[in-house]
Amino acid sequence: MPESIVILTGAGVSAESGLGTFRDAGGIWDQYELEDVATPEGFARNPALVHDFYNTRRENAALARPNAAHEALARLERLLPGRVTLITQNIDGLHERAGSRRLYAMHGRVDRAVCAACAHCWPSPPQLSTQTACPACGQSTCRPDVVWFGEMPYHLDEIEQALRRATQLVVIGTSGTVYPAAGFVEVAGQLGAYTVEINLGRSEASDAFDRVIEGPASEVVPAWVDEVLESW
Numbered sequence: 279m280p281e282s283i284v285i286l287t288g289a290g291v292s293a294e295s296g297l298g299t300f301r302d303a304g305g306i307w308d309q310y311e312l313e314d315v316a317t318p319e320g321f322a323r324n325p326a327l328v329h330d331f332y333n334t335r336r337e338n339a340a341l342a343r344p345n346a347a348h349e350a351l352a353r354l355e356r357l358l359p360g361r362v363t364l365i366t367q368n369i370d371g372l373h374e375r376a377g378s379r380r381l382y383a384m385h386g387r388v389d390r391a392v393c394a395a396c397a398h399c400w401p402s403p404p405q406l407s408t409q410t411a412c413p414a415c416g417q418s419t420c421r422p423d424v425v426w427f428g429e430m431p432y433h434l435d436e437i438e439q440a441l442r443r444a445t446q447l448v449v450i451g452t453s454g455t456v457y458p459a460a461g462f463v464e465v466a467g468q469l470g471a472y473t474v475e476i477n478l479g480r481s482e483a484s485d486a487f488d489r490v491i492e493g494p495a496s497e498v499v500p501a502w503v504d505e506v507l508e509s510w
Contacts, residue, residue, distance in 0.1 A: 280361070283506070284444040284471075285351060286462055287366045287373070290451020290478060294496045295342040297370055316426050325421075329406050332422040335369070336388045336404060344376035347450070347499035352377035354503045358510065363440040365433075367452060367459055369424050382433040382440075384459070390423035399423055431458065441466050448502070450476040451495050454483030463487060476502060 289297070314320045315331040344352075355362040355378055364381045366373055369388040373381055391402040391410070398414035402422065410420045425431050441447070447466035454460050454475075463473050463486045475487040476498055484490050491498050 281445045282361055282363070282440075282443045283354075283358070283446045283448065284363045284365065284440050284462075284466070286447070286449045286452065286459060287351075287364065287368060288450070288452025288459075289368060291347050291366075291495045291499070292342070292345070292368055292370055292372055293451070293478075294345045294347070294494060295370075295372060297338060297342050297372075312427060317428055318426055319428075321421060321426070325408050328421075329408065332388060332424070333405050336402065336422075339370040339372070339388055340404070342370065342372060344372045345496045347495035348372050348376035348378070350500040350503040354506065355380055357507060363444075365437055365440070365459075365462075367456070382437055384425070384431040384433055384437065386422070386424040386432060388422055388424060391420045392423040393417065393420050395419040434458070437462075441471075442469060444469070444471045446472045446474065448474045448476060449483075449487070450499060451478075452481070454481045454486075474502075 310331065315328050321328045351364060355364065362380060364373060364378050366381065366383055367385050369385050371387055371389050389402050390399055391406060392399045393412035393415060395417045396412060396415040398412055400413055406420060406422065409418055411418050412420055441462060444466050447463060449463060452459065460483065463483060467473050473487045474489045474491065475481065475484055476491045478494060479492055480490060491502060
């Protein structure tokens with residue numbers, strides 16, 4: 279089987295771009311109740327609050343810039359064409375802006391909107407509100423095109439196929455606690471893939487990996503990419 283590297287990234291890969299993580303001490307879930315701003319039920323109770331939350335996330339993402347980790351992963355994809363698949367839990371769009379193209383954003387994108395009435399998707403304006411009308415059907419039923427807790431992540435069929443082909447799975451900057459992504463290491467390992475975790479420190483899932491690399495993403499991810507390219 280041809281070598282295939284599957285990479286899963288979480289909020290830790292964007293932390294050095296100035297975007298907050300979610301589950302670390304001082305992270306976003308220390309400041310908000312996820313039930314209020316990241317569930318369909320929260321949106322039904324108080325859509326204005328949810329729009330305000332994601333308007334801030336959208337503004338922060340627009341001001342952020344890809345860091346050396348994003349750029350290194352895009353370089354790996356470019357230099358190993360057809361061999362690298364990137365899966366991200368992030369909604370900030372920084373991988374795409376760094377140049378990654380073979381990419382599945384399993385939790386959606388904060389810079390896109392979706393209509394709850396007709397399912398039309400479009401680039402989001404900087405501010406969404408309960409009055410924002412869908413450009414396709416005209417109804418004011420829009421929401422951020424992001425996956426909330428209790429909803430099905432995007433691209434699961436494609437991700438499953440990528441994991442089945444993987445000879446190496448690399449998980450970068452994620453707590454390893456949110457499913458289904460938390461189960462990727464078990465699936466890939468059972469299928470014979472070599473598994474690597476890259477994180478600022480050890481996570482709850484570290485023991486499940488063949489190799490653990492600790493350090494800031496902007497330093498250790500480019501070093502790992504160089505190592506891969508030298509051995510290819």
